[in-house]
Amino acid sequence: MTAWSTDQLRAIEAHEGLYVSPYREDGSTYGTPTETWALVVDGNVYVRAANGKASRWYQAAISQKAGRVRVGGVYYDVTFEDAGTENEALIDAAYEAKYSNATDAFAIPIMQGEGPKAASVRIAPC
Numbered sequence: 001m002t003a004w005s006t007d008q009l010r011a012i013e014a015h016e017g018l019y020v021s022p023y024r025e026d027g028s029t030y031g032t033p034t035e036t037w038a039l040v041v042d043g044n045v046y047v048r049a050a051n052g053k054a055s056r057w058y059q060a061a062i063s064q065k066a067g068r069v070r071v072g073g074v075y076y077d078v079t080f081e082d083a084g085t086e087n088e089a090l091i092d093a094a095y096e097a098k099y100s101n102a103t104d105a106f107a108i109p110i111m112q113g114e115g116p117k118a119a120s121v122r123i124a125p126c
Contacts, residue, residue: 002125008076009040015072016102018047020123022060022067022080030067031060037111038071038123039094041087045123048091050107052115061121069123076125083120091120 004012012018018038021030034057036047049055061067061080068077083091092112099105110116 003043004040004045004125008125009043009045011072011074012038012045013040013098016099017071018045019070020047020057020061020067020080021069022057023064024060025064027064031057033070037095037099037107038069039091039098041090041094044087046083046087046091046094047121047123048111048116049119049121050110050116052119055119058119058121066126078126079124081122081124083122085117086120086122088117088120092117 016037017035019033020036021033023029024031036049039046049058053059062082065081066077066079068075095108095111099108
């Protein structure tokens with residue numbers, strides 16, 4: 001697995017939204033970009049699906065395992081991996097730290113709920 005550069009991690013931290021586009025079933029066409037809240041924890045990038053494992057983008061990311069993301073107008077080819085309960089408490093804390101002043105901070109408890117926690121994804125560059 002390739003690691004994110006320091007500059008890439010800074011860009012992800014600086015932006016509220018990260019748009020994920022897992023491949024479609026054909027394995028080569030990108031899906032519709034979906035805005036997520038990205039977090040950097042210990043040099044890894046994580047997102048959670050607000051609608052849990054029923055989220056279409058989550059299902060595509062886990063089944064296709066690859067696609068791309070966009071942050072700050074820059075695209076990155078990436079891999080997607082189910083994060084399971086890895087760093088769960090740190091991810092919860094990162095949501096508090098990064099998004100507590102956001103206009104939609106009311107969503108933090110949602111993202112810390114059982115459904116989204118079960119749909120945590122680690123994203124790595126290719």
